[in-house]
Amino acid sequence: MFVSLAVVTVLMSVLLLTSAGAKSLRTRHITEQMSTLGVPQRMMPFLIGAQIAGTAGAIVGLWWAPVGIAAAIGLTLYFAGAVAFHLRVGDRKGASPAAALALASVALIVLRAATL
Template sequence: MFVSLAVVTVVMAAFLLASAGAKFLRTRHITEQMSALGVPQGLMAFLIGAQIAGAAGVVAGLRWGPLGIAAAIGLTLYFAGAIAFHLRVGDRKGASPAAVLTVVSVALIVLRAATL
């Protein structure tokens, strides 16, 4: 089961770092999406930091389980917030990836708890 946890953790961390990088570089797609969702530009640094912290937390959680669980709980809340932002503006299509990532975050919680 630990191998499954490690694979899901590495994939999630890679996704989070890629997403944080796109936000940091202010790619056109990201800035347009954030604007459409009503996310203030001042919040971008927080979102980038949350993604980097989440990636670091789940990876470090492979070594120390409680940290991994805490990081995965934080990611679950982060992506649940993303779903709320998408649904608030009627963007059901954009909410789907956030919903998948919420489920993956919950899976990280379950997998890490099972391997303690």
């Protein structure tokens, strides 16, 4: 079970850091998407920080379970919010990746709890 947790943690970490990097570059695609979703540019540092903190917490959580569970709960809430923002503007296509990441975050909770 721990191997599954480690694999999901590493995959999520790569995706989160890639997303945080894209947000920090503020490419036109990201800027337009955030504008369409109604996310103010001043929130970008918070979103980037949340993704980096979630990554760090998930990795630390491999050794210290409470931190991993807390990080996974935070990531679940983060991506549930992303799904809500996408659906609010009728962007079902954009909601799908966020929903998949929300489910992966739930999987982190379940896997970490199962390895206690």
